[in-house]
Amino acid sequence: MEECACLCLVGSSQGCQCSSQKRQRPAETAAADGKQSPALPEKHLEADAAARCCAGSGGIASPMPTLHCSLQDLPVEMLVEIFASLPGTDLPSLALACTKFHHILHTDSIWRRRCREEFGACENLQNLEMMGVSYREVYAKLLHPYRHILGLWQLDTEGYRTLLNVVVDGLCITGWTFRPCLNAHVDRPMQFKPAFRIRLTERKSATVECMEGRISRPHSRHVHIQKNRLTLQCNKTDHLKDLPMRLRDEWGRVLVQEDRQRYDCLTYRRLYLPPSHPDDLIRPGLFQYNYDAFGLSIAMLSFHGKYARVTKVTGDFKPRLEIHLMHRIQLRDGEIFRSFNELSRVVQEIDEQQQQQQQQQEDGTEESEGHGWQSPAQPSVGESGAAASEEQPVPFVLPVDVHSFDQDYPRTCRMCFYGVETFTLPGFADPMRLPVVFILFDENHFGFIWLEAKYFFLFGRVQNTFQNVEAPSGQAFLEMLSNIQSRPL
Incomplete structure (x- = not known):
């Protein structure tokens, strides 16, 4: 059959x-074959037909x-609904199947759904009608060809690194550049300004327009896309880095010194957000803090088994904070923060044990990396995520003589860990290593005390949402993270 x-x-x-x-x-079939078949009683034929049609009842x-049926026999309305649920990349091949499918795939509602579901394109029928452009053309000539440009990018060609967020904005693709804010609290949303946009013109071709420059804007700009690399080039010469050198005097007042440079070509590298796991202390992601004289900077919190890492992704300095989740500091109802000397003593003991363990690993006396010191009373790393939410908050005050730009910090905290900050100063080959105290306040705030400088930094979770920022694999994220630290300024 x-x-x-x-x-x-x-x-x-x-x-x-x-x-x-x-x-x-059967009688008709036999007659067609030229053979004589004995006639069956009519009731037997009816019984046989009823038995066949009532199977399973x-x-x-x-x-x-x-x-004998085919997909082409379905109603057009049903085919439109089926085709609209398929990925847009499969529809061109489907259009080659037959003439009927080819005509149906010109239905604009199919492509409007693909633009919305695959790229989040907003409904803007009025602009489409004014331009005489269909959703099929928006998908085929704009969204699909430039799909690899969507997401977060980190500037790679200047001393001061910033972020570029490329999104589908209505029926355009817009690149927004992060703009640091002076004297702003860490809970303030990130500020962006438009850098370029890609749109369909009346000739139904995609064009890249530069939104920067003081003399003529918008104007033409060239975009070159490679794997995890984006280059923007402009033939205008009136572009200025909107990053003046901002300095603070000893009383905290802002002094601004203009130090702008012209540029016409920028290179970016793709930035992925860290993956999340149930055992993480808090949800990883982007956080902002006041670190230098340029205003708010952006850092990334990620978890790596027994360690957490805070990596700076904007600014002109590249410190890396590594948090040892196995080295938890007892808060003792907040009493540990009342004496800076006592806090330093506890951290120094842990730091000495950590250095001894590292030396043993280098000498080959330890079995493997990561089996470090841990107090028997402390929870394992897998329990830390659940324990952080269940831990009762204790009072937090900055120790005497510890300074901070952010005085509006949380007054209670949940956990405290030993950490190490490493960075390389300009002109020095060997990195510096300084112990720090990592303090977890809540799901959206953490901070650390830089013991050497007696300074406190508060981090607040970035509230902005981003799309197309998932790493294709864990290895791809680790390679990106390593690349951030290895790139010279």
Whole structure:
């Protein structure tokens, strides 16, 4: 028997309703073959037909008749709904199947749904009608060709690194550059300004327009996309880095010194957000803090088993904070923060043990890296995520003589860990290593005390949402993170 090629309503009490179904009685079949067949009683024929059509309805099951149907027999409305649920990359091949499918795939509602579901394009029918552009053209000439440009990027060609967020903005693709804010609290949303946009013109071709420059804007700009690399080049010469050198005097007042440079070509590298796991202390992601004289900087919190890492992704300095989750500091109802000397003593003891362990690992006396010191009373790393939410908050005050730019910090905290900050100063080959105290306040705030400088930094979670920022694999994220630290300024 041949298999049925369409979705038919079979097995019901009414039998198959396929319009193409035609049955021939045995007598008619025999006559067509030129052979004589004994006539069967009419009631036997009716009983046989009823048994075949009522299979599965409680009677004696009999084989169903062969159905000859195809996908082309479905109503156009049903085909439109089916095609609209398929990925847009599969539709061109489907259009080659037959003329009917080719005409149906010109239905704009199909492509409007693909633009919305795959790229988040907003409904803007008025602009489409004014330009005489269809959603099929928006998908084929704009969104699909430039899909690799969407996401977060880190500037790679200047001393002061910043971020570029490329998103689908209505029926355009817009690149927004992060703009640091002076004297702003860490809970303030990130500020962006438009750098470029890609849109369809009246000629129905995509064009890249530069939104920067003081003399003529917008104007033409060239975009070159490679794997995890984006280059923007402009033929105008009035571009200025909007990053003046901002300095603070000893009383905290802001002094601004103009130090702008012209540029016409910028290179970016893709930035992925860290993956999240149930055992993480808090949800990883981007956080902002006041670190230098340029205003708010952006850092990334990520978890790596027994360690957490805070990596700076904007600014002109590259410190890296590594948090040892196995080295938890007892808060003692907040009493540990009342004496800076006592806090330093506890951290120094842990730091000495950590250095001894590292030396043993280098000498080959330890079995493997990561089996470090841990107090028997401390929870394992896997329990830290759940323990952080269940831990009762204790009062937090800055120790005496510890300074901070952010005085509006949380007054209670949940956990405290030993950490190490490493960075390399300009002109020095060897990195510096300084112990720090990592303080977890809540799901959206953490901080650390730089013991050497007696300074406190508060981090607040970035509230902005980003799309197309998931790493294709864990290895790809680790390679990106390593690349951030290895790139010279």
